[in-house]
Amino acid sequence: MPVIHNVLSGKLHEWGLFKSLFSLIFPQEKNLAYDALKRVGLEDKAFEKTRNLSGGEKQRVAIARVLVQKPKIILADEPVSSLDPVRAEDILQMLTSIVKEDNMTLLCCLHSIEFAKKYFNRIIGLKEGKICFDVATENLTENLLKNLYSY
DSSP: OBHHHHHHGGGTTTSOHHHHHHHHHSOSSHHHHHHHHHHTTOGGGTTSBGGGSOHHHHHHHHHHHHHTTOOSEEEEESTTTTSOHHHHHHHHHHHHHHHHHTTOEEEEEOSOHHHHHHHOSEEEEEETTEEEEEEEGGGOOHHHHHHHHOO
8 A cells, every 4th residue: 555545544543434445545634644754754755655665664654654643652562673773773763753752652662772771761671571670771780681681
């Protein structure tokens, strides 16, 4: 499906059946989609097929799809796991900037301690489904990490 339809699918929960189906042919609320695409740097890709985009661009489309929903909280499970380090940095920088600008909360699951320390002000370590630690980033110690990753 074209990127604009992908982004607008974030609105399907608000639209009735007729508007949802009609939007597959004639995108509804295009300005909302364009604004979200502009924020993630993809305004020029609105009518390209989503499948033809790079991995980083697809992640940006997913973020735009979330933005049209105007959430208070974004839950991001490994948003950069399939990206190379440079694209991962781009996505995390963009995502953390957007949530700050819009006064949203971002809860992000990452396996990269380096990314967590660089982009987040609080780190929660989970081990076997239990909280191992919950600290401000500057209080994260090697001992906490050893405990988290030891068996």
